[in-house]
Amino acid sequence: MTTEDELARALRQLAEAAPEIDLLAGVRERRRRRTRRRAQAVAVAAVIAVAGTSTTLTRGGVLATGGGHDAAATASAVEEPRAAKPADTPARPVDEVWPQAVFTMPARNADGWKYRPITGISATEVLLSAEPSFEKAGALEVYDTVTRKARVVTRMPSTPGLKEYIHQTATTDGKSVAWFTYGERQDGSMVREIWTVPLSGGEPRLLVTLTGERARIATIALAGEHVVWSDERAVWRLPLAGGEETKLADGLHVIAWPWAGDLAEGPGTADANQTRVVNLETGEIRRIAAAPGAEGLRCGVTWCSGRQRHAGLVQRVDGSGQAAFREAMTPPDAYPVLDRFVRGRGEVYDTATGVSARVDNPGTWSGVGVSAEPSTILYWGTTRSGKPHEYRVLNLAAVPAAQ
Amino acid sequence: MDHTADFDEFVRARGDALLRYGYVLSGNMEDAADLVQEALARLGDAWPRVRRKDDPEGYVRTTMVRLHINAWRRRHREDLVAAVPENGRFDRYDDADLWAELRQLPPRQRAVLVLRYYEDLPDDRIAEVLGVSRGTVRSQAARALDKLRIARVLQEAR
Numbered sequence: 001m002t003t004e005d006e007l008a009r010a011l012r013q014l015a016e017a018a019p020e021i022d023l024l025a026g027v028r029e030r031r032r033r034r035t036r037r038r039a040q041a042v043a044v045a046a047v048i049a050v051a052g053t054s055t056t057l058t059r060g061g062v063l064a065t066g067g068g069h070d071a072a073a074t075a076s077a078v079e080e081p082r083a084a085k086p087a088d089t090p091a092r093p094v095d096e097v098w099p100q101a102v103f104t105m106p107a108r109n110a111d112g113w114k115y116r117p118i119t120g121i122s123a124t125e126v127l128l129s130a131e132p133s134f135e136k137a138g139a140l141e142v143y144d145t146v147t148r149k150a151r152v153v154t155r156m157p158s159t160p161g162l163k164e165y166i167h168q169t170a171t172t173d174g175k176s177v178a179w180f181t182y183g184e185r186q187d188g189s190m191v192r193e194i195w196t197v198p199l200s201g202g203e204p205r206l207l208v209t210l211t212g213e214r215a216r217i218a219t220i221a222l223a224g225e226h227v228v229w230s231d232e233r234a235v236w237r238l239p240l241a242g243g244e245e246t247k248l249a250d251g252l253h254v255i256a257w258p259w260a261g262d263l264a265e266g267p268g269t270a271d272a273n274q275t276r277v278v279n280l281e282t283g284e285i286r287r288i289a290a291a292p293g294a295e296g297l298r299c300g301v302t303w304c305s306g307r308q309r310h311a312g313l314v315q316r317v318d319g320s321g322q323a324a325f326r327e328a329m330t331p332p333d334a335y336p337v338l339d340r341f342v343r344g345r346g347e348v349y350d351t352a353t354g355v356s357a358r359v360d361n362p363g364t365w366s367g368v369g370v371s372a373e374p375s376t377i378l379y380w381g382t383t384r385s386g387k388p389h390e391y392r393v394l395n396l397a398a399v400p401a402a403q
Numbered sequence: 404m405d406h407t408a409d410f411d412e413f414v415r416a417r418g419d420a421l422l423r424y425g426y427v428l429s430g431n432m433e434d435a436a437d438l439v440q441e442a443l444a445r446l447g448d449a450w451p452r453v454r455r456k457d458d459p460e461g462y463v464r465t466t467m468v469r470l471h472i473n474a475w476r477r478r479h480r481e482d483l484v485a486a487v488p489e490n491g492r493f494d495r496y497d498d499a500d501l502w503a504e505l506r507q508l509p510p511r512q513r514a515v516l517v518l519r520y521y522e523d524l525p526d527d528r529i530a531e532v533l534g535v536s537r538g539t540v541r542s543q544a545a546r547a548l549d550k551l552r553i554a555r556v557l558q559e560a561r
Contacts, residue, residue, distance in 0.1 A: 021422070023418040027447060
């Protein structure tokens with residue numbers, strides 16, 4: 001935001017996203033109830049006069065705070081159930097909704113390195129990167145929420161001779177971890193490496209070094225005995241045991257193994273709708289029936305999230321189950337997590353139950369896990385501080401299956 | 404005397420614009436619908452008087468902004484902290500980010516910005532609507548603009 005003109009334009013754009021509702025019916029109902037409430041208020045006033053000090057009365061679900069009409073406005077907001085679609089249900093605190101999925105853990109490791117959660121490995125284990133400096137991974141660790149201890153999987157290796165060396169996105173299948181790195185040769189040419197290590201620990205192995213056009217790797221996944229990645233053009237596969245990579249598919253991008261979509265991540269794609277979900281193992285193709293006016297649709301096997309008239313949107317791949325997400329802002333380019341959960345800002349919506357969980361965050365930031373597949377982790381500081389000693393973590397992999 | 408017909412006509416004619424105003428003020432659909440319906444219900448009660456003497460739409464808009472600020476104070480609304488993803492993956496700095504930042508403003512500051520930049524009201528009129536001094540309007544606006552700019556810088560520096 002740089003100018004007041006931009007603010008004015010953004011406000012007008014926001015206005016365009018306003019819902020369309022039958023105002024007249026709502027207003028008539030309100031006026032009818034207000035008339036009735038005024039009659040009740042006479043009785044309530046009499047009670048207050050007798051009680052003397054009482055300022056709050058709960059009566060048949062109507063909260064009267066002695067503040068006159070404004071109080072009635074709030075009361076009616078609570079009292080009146082709207083014809084809400086599932087996603088409009090007010091969010092409840094995440095500690096209440098999924099107590100088994102929220103825990104507190106240290107924000108730094110034994111060396112004082114800052115943890116950056118990657119994703120949940122299981123209901124009780126979280127894969128972490130420990131960073132001695134910003135975005136420089138020094139170690140991979142696993143935090144166990146039962147024993148409340150972290151163990152080191154491996155120290156991160158680096159390759160001599162490469163500059164601007166960064167460990168990029170990691171993925172895990174519960175048995176191994178794989179990640180790719182960014183780097184540049186002295187002449188400035190791009191180099192990408194793919195590494196893997198067993199989750200149980202050990203020495204990382206360099207699987208492949210990619211240069212030139214092959215270096216445009218975007219995302220990575222583990223698929224049994226193979227590592228799989230997609231670049232701007234295609235999906236590739238390489239045996240963990242070593243060998244040559246082979247092309248799996250053209251024009252697709254891995255979401256979470258074995259599923260891929262037709263949208264590349266990157267500039268210019270934020271508003272585009274994904275059109276299909278493809279199973280890279282079986283070849284099954286599911287066409288996506290986008291809701292009218294949908295933008296930025298991102299789908300797993302069953303569920304999609306996106307935007308519609310600037311509000312959040314959820315729908316099934318087949319076009320059913322459309323609902324406006326109650327958060328006005330949904331992050332672009334976000335695939336549903338575990339083909340079930342949709343992240344808003346400060347909220348997570350569960351498509352399986354229609355429940356929204358709210359993160360009551362004391363600070364001003366929250367983080368999302370950085371795995372290649374949609375991360376199950378959401379985390380924030382336990383205190384207001386920008387450098388908290390502990391994180392509060394939501395691991396969606398620990399949310400029980402819907403009944 | 405039955406005033407229902409021209410009240411209904413007013414709601415039909417101006418309802419959508421009022422909803423948009425409610426949405427800009429509150430930032431979410433539930434509160435927008437709530438604000439408009441409550442303000443219109445009050446206008447309905449006062450319709451014979453307001454229609455003749457005053458500007459009905461002005462009455463509704465003033466009621467809405469006051470309801471919004473007061474309701475917020477009592478409810479201690481939960482969504483004061485609109486979390487901004489720390490992850491650099493959502494690197495599209497556009498209106499959605501600005502809306503998220505607007506959500507982080509206290510409702511009075513947000514209301515001042517909406518009245519000034521969406522409603523195009525002069526500061527002395529804003530002062531009237533909110534029942535505060537013109538100096539307060541200016542200082543609240545300055546603080547809100549500052550916050551938006553600071554939030555912006557922090558995001559981009561990440």
